[in-house]
Amino acid sequence: MPKQTLPQVPIKKGEPAYKLWIFEPGWKGELPLILNPRQLAEQKRPALLPGHRLCAGCAAPIIVKLASFAFRGPTIVVNATGCLEVATTIFPYTSWAVPWIHNAFENAASTGSGVEAAIKALKKTGRLPYDHVDVVIFGGDGGTFDIGFQALSGAAERGHDFLYILYDNEAYMNTGIQRSGGTPPFAWTTTSPVGKVIPGKQQAKKPIADIMVAHRIPYVATATPAHWLDLMKKVRKGIEVDGPAFIHALSPCDRGWRHGTELAIEIARRAVDTCYFPLWEWTPETGYMLTDRSLAIARNPSLKQPIEKFVEVQGRFKHLLKPENRELLKKFQEYVDMVWEDLLKRAVNTPK
Amino acid sequence: MAELRGYKELPIGAIPFRLSTDYKTGDWRALRPVVDHNKCVKCMLCWIYCPDMAVIWDGEKILINYDYCKGCGLCAHECPVKAITMEPEPTE
Numbered sequence: 406m407p408k409q410t411l412p413q414v415p416i417k418k419g420e421p422a423y424k425l426w427i428f429e430p431g432w433k434g435e436l437p438l439i440l441n442p443r444q445l446a447e448q449k450r451p452a453l454l455p456g457h458r459l460c461a462g463c464a465a466p467i468i469v470k471l472a473s474f475a476f477r478g479p480t481i482v483v484n485a486t487g488c489l490e491v492a493t494t495i496f497p498y499t500s501w502a503v504p505w506i507h508n509a510f511e512n513a514a515s516t517g518s519g520v521e522a523a524i525k526a527l528k529k530t531g532r533l534p535y536d537h538v539d540v541v542i543f544g545g546d547g548g549t550f551d552i553g554f555q556a557l558s559g560a561a562e563r564g565h566d567f568l569y570i571l572y573d574n575e576a577y578m579n580t581g582i583q584r585s586g587g588t589p590p591f592a593w594t595t596t597s598p599v600g601k602v603i604p605g606k607q608q609a610k611k612p613i614a615d616i617m618v619a620h621r622i623p624y625v626a627t628a629t630p631a632h633w634l635d636l637m638k639k640v641r642k643g644i645e646v647d648g649p650a651f652i653h654a655l656s657p658c659d660r661g662w663r664h665g666t667e668l669a670i671e672i673a674r675r676a677v678d679t680c681y682f683p684l685w686e687w688t689p690e691t692g693y694m695l696t697d698r699s700l701a702i703a704r705n706p707s708l709k710q711p712i713e714k715f716v717e718v719q720g721r722f723k724h725l726l727k728p729e730n731r732e733l734l735k736k737f738q739e740y741v742d743m744v745w746e747d748l749l750k751r752a753v754n755t756p757k
Numbered sequence: 758m759a760e761l762r763g764y765k766e767l768p769i770g771a772i773p774f775r776l777s778t779d780y781k782t783g784d785w786r787a788l789r790p791v792v793d794h795n796k797c798v799k800c801m802l803c804w805i806y807c808p809d810m811a812v813i814w815d816g817e818k819i820l821i822n823y824d825y826c827k828g829c830g831l832c833a834h835e836c837p838v839k840a841i842t843m844e845p846e847p848t849e
């Protein structure tokens with residue numbers, strides 16, 4: 406096998422531009438969680454390398470990159486089938502700078518459970534060369550809300566120690582934009598087309614993060630790549646807790662959502678500004694807590710933007726802006742408000 | 758390409774063994790981001806958000822690695838001081 410070399414970019418200060426994550430046996434300690442952007446750019450290198458074949462402007466690699474900045478040491482990544490898995494491991498290439506395993510579409514949580522059980526067994530028998538090895542699972546919405554849900558629910562109930570990060574691009578993107586349990590109402594997909602018969606998806610979005618809260622696992626949160634500090638802090642918390650943790654990260658997809666390749670972060674920001682995708686975290690001790698921009702909106706409701714702001718930049722919703730569909734847009738707004746009001750009632754830090 | 762191996766020599770499962778950095782995605786690009794170093798306030802947002810790890814901070818300034826940059830324009834869109842412009846790729 407030819408020797409692997411990483412591209413050498415001359416760096417004046419800090420780490421080389423690209424790095425494989427190698428921990429010598431016996432490595433102890435904890436990688437720092439760096440929140441200062443300049444220090445981050447000098448000291449942290451992502452677990453994902455360039456050369457991956459995700460679409461230009463896809464948010465999924467941004468989520469992975471930010472999450473990996475919050476890893477605390479040796480980490481094994483488990484991936485469900487989907488865009489992220491397919492496009493980062495096109496044989497014979499891999500974009501992963503950390504150990505990585507893919508098994509099937511429906512069983513990322515079971516695979517993660519097995520990896521975690523193996524780590525435990527090695528530790529018990531004195532064969533693990535580290536204090537701890539963390540397990541982080543990435544699954545898409547199809548692989549999480551739908552086909553992988555049984556595996557996830559079972560793994561959560563068994564109490565395996567992993568962090569599951571759902572990157573939610575709100576449809577089965579890798580196979581051509583089919584609707585999933587994570588697709589929002591009225592969104593166009595190839596299996597919820599917009600036409601004379603129906604105006605996009607007819608059902609609601611499954612409240613997956615609340616369903617994970619109902620499992621009473623130690624940590625559940627929502628996040629977006631736009632709110633990068635919030636995301637990194639939540640990933641570190643999810644890794645630190647003992648037992649299963651779940652983060653639901655919104656992942657704009659320019660192919661499936663029909664938006665410009667430069668807009669992934671802008672749209673994730675608007676998703677939070679319109680309260681379409683509120684930011685919160687939950688632990689059994691604290692209950693629901695609003696975070697970041699969503700907390701700011703709860704404190705100052707005039708910051709809340711109308712749902713048009715989220716809809717207007719995405720082709721999958723363009724029918725909602727037609728004059729004859731004003732009623733549908735109103736319905737979408739009511740749906741968003743209902744979910745937001747419900748969260749405000751439950752969050753312990755909602756200003757009274 | 759790799760040398761061919763029989764099934765007895767292969768490990769269980771498929772092991773992607775070459776780093777994807779050997780695969781240059783820069784040829785996907787139609788527009789190229791160009792940084793105006795006089796405008797840049799070194800906020801690092803382009804570095805934080807680039808989906809292709811193509812923004813490099815060399816300790817003094819922001820560089821773009823055109824070997825991998827797919828030209829999505831996200832860095833230019835997010836730059837708070839508009840220090841990045843998307844320019845047509847030179848045709849030759």
Ligand SMILES: Cc1ncc(C[n+]2csc(CCOP(=O)(O)OP(=O)(O)O)c2C)c(N)n1
Binds near residue numbers: 545574577585
């Ligand atoms: C059991 C099984 N059914 C169907 C497929 C085909 N398949 C591969 S990826 C995919 C869609 C994945 O959707 P999602 O989990 O939302 O990830 P995305 O591609 O959107 O990132 C499907 C249906 C499969 N690999 N395995």
Ligand code: SF4
Binds near residue numbers: 458489574657659
């Ligand atoms: S289809 Fe969407 S999620 Fe998949 S790689 Fe392209 S932009 Fe990313």
Ligand code: SF4
Binds near residue numbers: 808827831832
């Ligand atoms: S255009 Fe896109 S891929 Fe290129 S450097 Fe900017 S953010 Fe990265």
Ligand code: SF4
Binds near residue numbers: 796797804836837840
């Ligand atoms: S986003 Fe703009 S100002 Fe900030 S570091 Fe990048 S080029 Fe400079």
Ligand SMILES: [Mg+2]
Binds near residue numbers: 547576
């Ligand atoms: Mg999906």
